[in-house]
Amino acid sequence: MGACDEGACDEAAEMSLRAKQVSYRIDDTDLVSGIDLTVGEGQLVAVLGPNGAGKSTLLQLLAGDLKPTRGSVQLDGVDIGQISTQDLALQRAFLSQNPRLDLDFTVQAIVEMGRYPHRAQTDNSPAIDREAVADALTRVEITHLADRVVGSLSGGERQRVSLARIIAQRTPLLLMDEPTTFTDVAHQELIMIEARRIAAERGSVVAIIHDLNLAAAYADRILLLSKGQTVACGQPAEVLTSETLTDTYQLSMQVVEHPFRDGPLVLTVPQEITTETR
Amino acid sequence: MSRNRLILIGLAFLLIVVGVGSLLVGAASLGPSQILRVGLDRLGFTTDVEPQADSVLVGIRLPRTLATAFVGYGLGVVGASLQGVFRNPLADSHLLGISPAAGLGALVGYALTPSGATSWQTPVIIVICSALSGTAFSLYLGRLTSDAGRLSLIGAALSFGATAWLGAIVLVWDNSRVPTLLFWIFGGLTGATWRSLYVVAPVIVLAVFAQQRTARTLDILALGEVEARHLGVPVEAARRRVLGAAGVAIGAAVAMAGVVGFIGLVAPNLVRRALGPAHQDLLIGSGLVGAVLLLVADSAARTVANPTEIPVGLLTGMIGAPIMAWILIRPGFHGRVR
Numbered sequence A: 001m002g003a004c005d006e007g008a009c010d011e012a013a014e015m016s017l018r019a020k021q022v023s024y025r026i027d028d029t030d031l032v033s034g035i036d037l038t039v040g041e042g043q044l045v046a047v048l049g050p051n052g053a054g055k056s057t058l059l060q061l062l063a064g065d066l067k068p069t070r071g072s073v074q075l076d077g078v079d080i081g082q083i084s085t086q087d088l089a090l091q092r093a094f095l096s097q098n099p100r101l102d103l104d105f106t107v108q109a110i111v112e113m114g115r116y117p118h119r120a121q122t123d124n125s126p127a128i129d130r131e132a133v134a135d136a137l138t139r140v141e142i143t144h145l146a147d148r149v150v151g152s153l154s155g156g157e158r159q160r161v162s163l164a165r166i167i168a169q170r171t172p173l174l175l176m177d178e179p180t181t182f183t184d185v186a187h188q189e190l191i192m193i194e195a196r197r198i199a200a201e202r203g204s205v206v207a208i209i210h211d212l213n214l215a216a217a218y219a220d221r222i223l224l225l226s227k228g229q230t231v232a233c234g235q236p237a238e239v240l241t242s243e244t245l246t247d248t249y250q251l252s253m254q255v256v257e258h259p260f261r262d263g264p265l266v267l268t269v270p271q272e273i274t275t276e277t278r
Numbered sequence B: 001m002s003r004n005r006l007i008l009i010g011l012a013f014l015l016i017v018v019g020v021g022s023l024l025v026g027a028a029s030l031g032p033s034q035i036l037r038v039g040l041d042r043l044g045f046t047t048d049v050e051p052q053a054d055s056v057l058v059g060i061r062l063p064r065t066l067a068t069a070f071v072g073y074g075l076g077v078v079g080a081s082l083q084g085v086f087r088n089p090l091a092d093s094h095l096l097g098i099s100p101a102a103g104l105g106a107l108v109g110y111a112l113t114p115s116g117a118t119s120w121q122t123p124v125i126i127v128i129c130s131a132l133s134g135t136a137f138s139l140y141l142g143r144l145t146s147d148a149g150r151l152s153l154i155g156a157a158l159s160f161g162a163t164a165w166l167g168a169i170v171l172v173w174d175n176s177r178v179p180t181l182l183f184w185i186f187g188g189l190t191g192a193t194w195r196s197l198y199v200v201a202p203v204i205v206l207a208v209f210a211q212q213r214t215a216r217t218l219d220i221l222a223l224g225e226v227e228a229r230h231l232g233v234p235v236e237a238a239r240r241r242v243l244g245a246a247g248v249a250i251g252a253a254v255a256m257a258g259v260v261g262f263i264g265l266v267a268p269n270l271v272r273r274a275l276g277p278a279h280q281d282l283l284i285g286s287g288l289v290g291a292v293l294l295l296v297a298d299s300a301a302r303t304v305a306n307p308t309e310i311p312v313g314l315l316t317g318m319i320g321a322p323i324m325a326w327i328l329i330r331p332g333f334h335g336r337v338r
Helices: A057-062 A085-091 A107-114 A124-141 A155-169 A185-202 A213-220 A241-248 B003-021 B032-042 B051-083 B099-113 B121-144 B148-173 B177-187 B194-213 B216-221 B225-230 B236-259 B263-275 B279-303 B312-329
Strands: A015-026 A029-040 A042-048 A069-076 A092-095 A173-177 A204-208 A221-226 A229-234 A253-257 A266-269
Touching: A015 A057, A015 A204, A015 A213, A015 A253, A029 A042, A029 A057, A029 A069, A029 A204, A029 A221, A029 A229, A042 A057, A042 A185, A042 A213, A057 A085, A057 A173, A057 A204, A085 A241, A092 A155, A092 B225, A107 A124, A107 A155, A107 A266, A124 A155, A155 A173, A155 A185, A173 A185, A185 A204, A185 A213, A185 B148, A213 A266, A221 A241, A221 B225, A229 A241, A241 A253, A266 B225, B003 B263, B003 B279, B032 B051, B051 B216, B051 B236, B051 B263, B051 B279, B099 B121, B099 B148, B099 B236, B121 B148, B121 B194, B121 B236, B148 B177, B177 B312, B194 B216, B194 B236, B194 B279, B216 B225, B225 B236, B263 B312, B279 B312
Parallel strands: A042 A204, A042 A221, A092 A173, A173 A204
Antiparallel strands: A015 A029, A015 A069, A221 A229, A253 A266
């Protein structure tokens, strides 16, 4: 159950992203240690875990932002550290947790920035750029905001602008650090549906998600982290069990069969108030 | 036509008007009709031009007006690109110390020029030394830190130091040259001749062109370094490119006009609200406004205390300081480029 690599977790026939025994150590502390993960084409992998579990660090390692102290990250068989900044931008897009968007640029201009890596590509053209931007705006339902100044938008709207920019980048690999932050319930579903569609159309998606049920509903596989290490990895039903979750989150949780679809439904069980606190 | 394009055309028109206006200003009084007659005469139509009017206009005022426009344009563009690359609306070649460093270089070049140098060699040597010094300094600055706030303070400290050295060297070197060399410190366009213009203008044009080519990258940098890297911008290399071009442009501008402050600071902040944050238009607009401001300042420098000429750097300071204060005080100021 441990590694998200071989056996049940290695369903990918065509491998696109592979992390092998990847670790990141800073000041004698292992933020991430010995994680295996293979993400194949068409897959959406959700990374779960409590705060400080090393999720964001892992995502930065997968993005090539951080250099692993041990182990390796490969994109289509090539060590990610060997790929130039320019080429990497054509292969992976990254949705940050708190994108800096208190800017005076219009939404349209921000999404157009997603086309920057393609500017020197011979197979690119202004028509393709326009089409990609229009398509990205439509997908996250912000076409009506195109001429608005991005700094004037709400948090949830800005989050969708960032997502549109990443979509317009049109990379085979998409890494997302909490894509549903600041967004309302309806748009959380929209974002996850879009993430699924991108995985199906273009490649693979790795997303850090806090909402366990959102992950259960949309992820092909879930990687559960705690204290920098893999707790469990596999299909949602395998990973999301009452014991594992209760143990990992230190909060009593019950997993039941989802009443309306196949798969697990996670419920938190309210703690009984103890006599001391009363 | 887009709104921005109309604004830019308007600014270009304003630049022409101010430029022609600056030809009318000076110690000898020349009216518009005399300018027109000299122009027609030079174009081949024979008119009754006094030879003195021709020599004042074509020999003295025209190169000065052109030099002022080139220097002002360069200062404006560099201000905008520095503010973009450091994501700080207070970034400026003077405040960051690039201009004083270039001034030191120019002074060294002046000292190095052999006494038998031809009138062509002198400006070339000065421009090379000034540009090298300005570029080396701005690249060094870019390596120190990417934190815009800290950088402004470091730059301010270094700027103060460089200005002090500039003053001290001039005083100690040769006391009798103080009046003529004061202009390295306070700025001035008295030395603008056709010859120096031929040397300086191409350098400024090339550096400005290099800056313009980085416009889209500067836009991406507004998202922050991490995001820029995710979009394929090699941030350090991009910063070096912008700072290198800035150093060259400032070097050439300082060699021509000495240290002129505030133009690079004020011009981008004046046009950013009208043109928006995208650098393609912002750089051009800042250049045009920079040229207009410096032409106005230089015209004033020549007239307000006639026959004494006030160093133009002092005038831009007198005008620029309150504008800067206004930028800082007004409610829309956010402490960073948005």
